[in-house]
Amino acid sequence: MKLFSGVLGSSALQNYPLDYCIPLYHTVSDGPLPHLKNLYRYKSVKAFEKDLDFLGRQFRFVDWEEFTRYSDTVKRPEKKIALLTFDDGFTEFLDVVVPILERKGIYAINFVNPAFVDQKDLMFRCKASLLAEELLATDPDLGKLKEIPGFQLSGRDQLIRYVLASGYKKRAELDAIADILGLYFSDYIKTHKPYLNLEDLHQLKARGFGIAAHSWDHPYYSELTPNEQIDSTVKSLEYMKLHGFLSDGFAFPFTDFGVKNEFFDRLFSDNKMTCSFGTAGLKKDSFSRNFQRIPMEHADAASTLKRELVYWQVKKAFNKNIIIRK
Numbered sequence: 001m002k003l004f005s006g007v008l009g010s011s012a013l014q015n016y017p018l019d020y021c022i023p024l025y026h027t028v029s030d031g032p033l034p035h036l037k038n039l040y041r042y043k044s045v046k047a048f049e050k051d052l053d054f055l056g057r058q059f060r061f062v063d064w065e066e067f068t069r070y071s072d073t074v075k076r077p078e079k080k081i082a083l084l085t086f087d088d089g090f091t092e093f094l095d096v097v098v099p100i101l102e103r104k105g106i107y108a109i110n111f112v113n114p115a116f117v118d119q120k121d122l123m124f125r126c127k128a129s130l131l132a133e134e135l136l137a138t139d140p141d142l143g144k145l146k147e148i149p150g151f152q153l154s155g156r157d158q159l160i161r162y163v164l165a166s167g168y169k170k171r172a173e174l175d176a177i178a179d180i181l182g183l184y185f186s187d188y189i190k191t192h193k194p195y196l197n198l199e200d201l202h203q204l205k206a207r208g209f210g211i212a213a214h215s216w217d218h219p220y221y222s223e224l225t226p227n228e229q230i231d232s233t234v235k236s237l238e239y240m241k242l243h244g245f246l247s248d249g250f251a252f253p254f255t256d257f258g259v260k261n262e263f264f265d266r267l268f269s270d271n272k273m274t275c276s277f278g279t280a281g282l283k284k285d286s287f288s289r290n291f292q293r294i295p296m297e298h299a300d301a302a303s304t305l306k307r308e309l310v311y312w313q314v315k316k317a318f319n320k321n322i323i324i325r326k
């Protein structure tokens, strides 16, 4: 493993290949969040601050205006830049994250689904997480699920796996399962208020933070037809425009995997879009206005970036560090 020892052993990221870094987080919390617990890890306040301190030594944090200005030019910045991004508009962004960022003078943008603003609904993956929690905690009578036509599952563990693997197009079934088991998502939303309200979004904008679109209700784009992809995207962009938030940027929900050139051609055709964002880690994209972000919630920032650098070297050796779209 001589090839990678230099990368892994370095404390700074001298070999970082791009001029920019776009870290991606969802939320930061010291407490349990049942609607996220079975989906991914999120950081404690202490771990998040440690990440920011590490990233701040390697990069210069910039705001949306500066990032988009940079992406418009070929001039290399003197110090590599970082745009801090959050997805899904969770309430801890205002209560936990922003006070830290204001203390440190760091900008961030949050990509939000209008369908969930004001606690109107809960994203289907969050519902799956809650269902899994309920099934583990209460071991309910699953015989009642026979009421759902064609539904056949043998036991609790199988049902948990099924629920956690359910796609966007099966989201109505998650609601049906929850109803039959007596779990009411609306009660959870009312009690826990997982999302930012429209009033919160306006407050965040007034405090200098970015709010932008993340699709209407967080589908897997790979499950959608090209027209459905455009509809969900445009509807969320129109919401941002209507309320005076940023409407020239878009972050794909989950991933942009399989999204074709035709989508980008249509989305960027009127020259109003500045850039879009995927979640593929340290990679370039053949559509140059689509920037790949680095998911940061698996490990501490230093380990994550070092691991991404190793992957980059491996992918580069096979010419796989650029996403080619058809």
Ligand SMILES: [Zn+2]
Pocket (backbone or CB within 6 Å): 087, 088, 214, 218, 252, 253, 254
């Ligand atoms: Zn998301």
